[in-house]
Amino acid sequence: MDDRTLTARALHGDAQAFNDLFEIYFPRLFRFALRRVADEDMAEDIVQSTLIKAMRSLSSWRGEASLFTWLCTICRHEVHDHLQRLGRGPEVASLSSIDDAPEVRAALEALSAGGDSPERALERAEISGAVQLVLDHLPGRYGDVLEWKYAQGLSVAEIAARLRTSIKAAESTLTRARLAFREGYSSL
Amino acid sequence: MTLHHTPDSDSDFEVAQLIRAAGSRPAPDAERATRVHEAVAREWRAQARARHMRRLTASGVSLLAAAAAVFLAMRAGSTVAQPALAPIATVVAAHGDVTMEIAGGRAAAAAVGQTIAAGSNIRTNDGSRATVTLIDGGELRIDAKTVATLVDAHTIHLERGAIYIDSGASTPGRFTVRTASGTVRDIGTRFEVRAGDHDLRVPLSIKVRDGAVQLERAGRIDRALEGTELLARADGTVSTKFVNPFAADWAWTTAAAPPFIVENATLEAFLQWAAREGGWTIEWSDPLRQRARTTILHGAIDGLTPADALDAVLPTCGLSRGVVNGRLRLRPL
Numbered sequence: 001m002d003d004r005t006l007t008a009r010a011l012h013g014d015a016q017a018f019n020d021l022f023e024i025y026f027p028r029l030f031r032f033a034l035r036r037v038a039d040e041d042m043a044e045d046i047v048q049s050t051l052i053k054a055m056r057s058l059s060s061w062r063g064e065a066s067l068f069t070w071l072c073t074i075c076r077h078e079v080h081d082h083l084q085r086l087g088r089g090p091e092v093a094s095l096s097s098i099d100d101a102p103e104v105r106a107a108l109e110a111l112s113a114g115g116d117s118p119e120r121a122l123e124r125a126e127i128s129g130a131v132q133l134v135l136d137h138l139p140g141r142y143g144d145v146l147e148w149k150y151a152q153g154l155s156v157a158e159i160a161a162r163l164r165t166s167i168k169a170a171e172s173t174l175t176r177a178r179l180a181f182r183e184g185y186s187s188l
Numbered sequence: 189m190t191l192h193h194t195p196d197s198d199s200d201f202e203v204a205q206l207i208r209a210a211g212s213r214p215a216p217d218a219e220r221a222t223r224v225h226e227a228v229a230r231e232w233r234a235q236a237r238a239r240h241m242r243r244l245t246a247s248g249v250s251l252l253a254a255a256a257a258v259f260l261a262m263r264a265g266s267t268v269a270q271p272a273l274a275p276i277a278t279v280v281a282a283h284g285d286v287t288m289e290i291a292g293g294r295a296a297a298a299a300v301g302q303t304i305a306a307g308s309n310i311r312t313n314d315g316s317r318a319t320v321t322l323i324d325g326g327e328l329r330i331d332a333k334t335v336a337t338l339v340d341a342h343t344i345h346l347e348r349g350a351i352y353i354d355s356g357a358s359t360p361g362r363f364t365v366r367t368a369s370g371t372v373r374d375i376g377t378r379f380e381v382r383a384g385d386h387d388l389r390v391p392l393s394i395k396v397r398d399g400a401v402q403l404e405r406a407g408r409i410d411r412a413l414e415g416t417e418l419l420a421r422a423d424g425t426v427s428t429k430f431v432n433p434f435a436a437d438w439a440w441t442t443a444a445a446p447p448f449i450v451e452n453a454t455l456e457a458f459l460q461w462a463a464r465e466g467g468w469t470i471e472w473s474d475p476l477r478q479r480a481r482t483t484i485l486h487g488a489i490d491g492l493t494p495a496d497a498l499d500a501v502l503p504t505c506g507l508s509r510g511v512v513n514g515r516l517r518l519r520p521l
Contacts (some may be wrong), residue, residue, distance in 0.1 A: 005325045012303065012323060014235040016341050023227055030216040044220050051228040059278065059301055064448060065457045073452050124209075129423050131210035143213075150207035178203050185206070187478070 003067040005139065007058055021067075024144070026051070028068060028136045029075055036079045048083055050075040066139055105128035133186040151172060260421070275303035276341040277320040281446040284316025286330075293317070293372060300446075309337045312349070316401055317444035327354040329444040331382075339366075350382040352441040355399075367392050369420050370405030377414075380441070392420040397433045397467060434467035435515045439493060447490040449498070455505055456480035458497075459516075466494035468516040476518055480503075 001009075001020070008018035028048060033043040052076050053060075061070050116138065148154040148162065160170035171181035234335025241274045268382045279286075279302045286298040289309040298310065304320060310330060312318060323341050330336060334349025344351060344364045353363050355374050365372040365382040369392035384391050394401055395417045403418060403426070412418035412425045417431040420436055424492065431437070444463045450458060459480055463470045489497040496510050510517045 002325065005319075008278070008321060008323050008325070010232065011236075011278065013393045018229065018232050022228065026221060026224060027215050028221075031213060040216075040220070044216070044224060048227050051224065055228060056230045057233075059280070060449070062280070062446060064461050065453060068456075069457075103367070120383055127206075128443045129208040131206050132213045135207070135210075135213060146203070146207050147212055150204045150495075151212045153209065159443075178200055181207075 004063050007061060007067065011059055021050070024141060025071055029071055031132075032072055032075055032134055033079060037082065042082060046075065046078045050078045053078075058111060060188070068075070068137065068139075131185070134181060138180050138184060140176065141173070142180050145173055146181055148178050193456070203213075231282050238276070243301075275323065276306050277303070277304040277322045278319050278340055279318060280327075281319040281444065282316070283444065284332075285313055286316050286318040287311045304338055304339050304384065306338065309335065311335050312494065319445045322343045323419050327352075327445075328352075329441050331440050331444060346381055346383045348384045350380055350440075352378070352380045352438075352444070354378045369422075373402050373404070375400040375402065380438075381414075388422065390419050390421055392421075395431050395437070430456065432467070432514065434511075435458065436503055438467055442494060450485045450487050450489050450501065453485050454481055455483035455485060455501075458501060462494040465518055466498075466511075468511060468514050470516045471518070 001017075007015045008023050012019055024046065031042055033046040033050075034040060037043055037046065050071060054071055061067060065073075078116045091188050135147060137143075138146075145159055145163070148159050149156075154162075156167055156174065160167045161172070163170055163173065165173075208258065216463040234286050242326075245323050259413060278447050279298050279300055282298050282300055287295040287310070288298040288302075289295040289311070290305065295311070298318060304310075310318065310320075312330055312332050317332055320328050320330075320338075321408075328338075328344065329352040331350035331352070334351065335351070336347040336351055339345055339349070341367065342362045343364045344353075347368075347374055349469055351365065351373060353365070354384060355377055359444055361373060362416045363374045365381045367381065369383065372379075372394055378397040379399075379401050380395040380397075382393045382395075392403075394403060396412045396414050400411060400413045401418075403412065405420060410418060410420075412428060415431060415433060417429050419427050419429070421427070445465070448458065448461045456477065459470055462468075485501060485505075487504075489500060492500060495511075498516075502509055502518070506521050507518050510519070510521050
């Protein structure tokens with residue numbers, strides 16, 4: 001089920017649709033906030049405020065931007081407000097994202113040059129971070145199905161069961177997810 | 189980051205290796221998830237209740253009228269079916285006076301955010317237009333001087349006037365438009381159906397912007413493809429003619445829609461909206477797409493056509509535009 005359908009159903013009071021939305025976006029938003037504030041309790045508060053505000057204005061999301069992009073916009077404001085309340089003020093470095101992170105891009109460009117530098121372990125961690133960042137920013141459940149398949153070793157049948165869909169539909173989702181990942185990762 | 193463009197199996201192997209090496213993403217712990225879920229679910233339920241109350245208030249007069257009708261019919265010994273009140277759509281734009289009548293009730297003004305029950309009748313006058321989103325996906329835009337009934341989430345009965353359906357990501361073939369002159373089915377598309385309001389010799393016309401539709405009438409099926417207008421005449425003949433996906437005829441569909449929210453949108457999202465509404469194809473280049481993805485817009489373009497909106501927004505991003513044969517080209521100023 002796509003985001004438009006899920007939000008439409010949630011707006012009409014469908015609890016399953018609300019739970020699906022929460023399951024898909026809570027972990028991704030939590031990581032998004034955590035990358036910016038580096039404090040799990042603060043990230044939790046920020047994501048809670050973000051999702052509550054999102055529920056109040058869910059009907060205004062029309063699908064021009066992806067739902068995750070829309071949620072991230074709300075989340076960025078929440079991060080900014082939280083940091084201001086703590087007197088930390090906006091920190092450019094802490095507000096980085098896949099869209100606006102020259103430092104991440106520069107690090108990854110350096111990594112792509114290869115070589116056996118002493119910082120190789122750190123570089124690998126950076127690459128892992130970049131892969132996980134791309135997975136978080138893929139549309140819908142693409143990031144989840146790729147992680148289930150390759151990082152957790154689930155079979156297509158198990159993935160289909162998690163998605164409450166057919167094996168054929170799960171295979172098709174995996175194919176589209178791989179394409180989306182290639183495009184997202186290549187654009188870094 | 190570069191992924192080598194080798195044959196698919198190699199490339200897929202590379203994707204698998206990368207993700208395997210990166211491992212699972214860190215997940216917030218279950219306690220945290222439960223706490224946040226409870227708080228957000230409370231808010232979601234409160235909002236759902238508020239929407240429900242607004243809906244009841246809006247349709248209160250109609251419900252009373254329907255209840256009275258049922259009571260009187262029962263006294264007369266008849267069996268009357270309960271009106272179907274399951275919500276199937278939501279009003280997302282109402283420009284001018286748009287009225288709605290729920291299954292035989294009294295007409296009431298339609299408001300943004302209001303849900304629509306199966307069997308509701310929607311009417312627009314000379315200067316009004318509206319857009320509703322359907323619960324299973326897809327968008328229905330309603331032109332001026334139109335009378336249409338939402339039979340269910342996939343079926344619209346068009347009495348007169350014009351409607352435009354954007355089936356979006358919903359399953360092809362889900363939407364059916366019934367008219368007195370035939371039934372139109374989508375095959376994954378954006379199309380306009382106009383019935384009985386312009387030319388008595390042509391009681392039904394169908395314009396297809398993307399995809400395809402088929403018209404079923406009197407035992408015959410005609411198919412209309414993208415860029416085609418299908419004219420079903422009163423004498424039973426059907427003809428087709430070419431129609432531009434970017435012609436001015438489509439302008440009412442944008443006027444009926446909710447405005448695009450520019451504030452904090454990316455330039456990419458704005459361009460995609462403008463191209464979709466204008467019927468153009470964007471000529472993307474890698475640097476342009478990169479720039480469009482990272483440029484955040486501010487302001488408002490309410491009431492502007494897609495072309496006027498482009499002219500208002502692009503100079504603020506250091507860009508100008510040209511449209512040649514439906515292709516939107518962007519250049520640095």
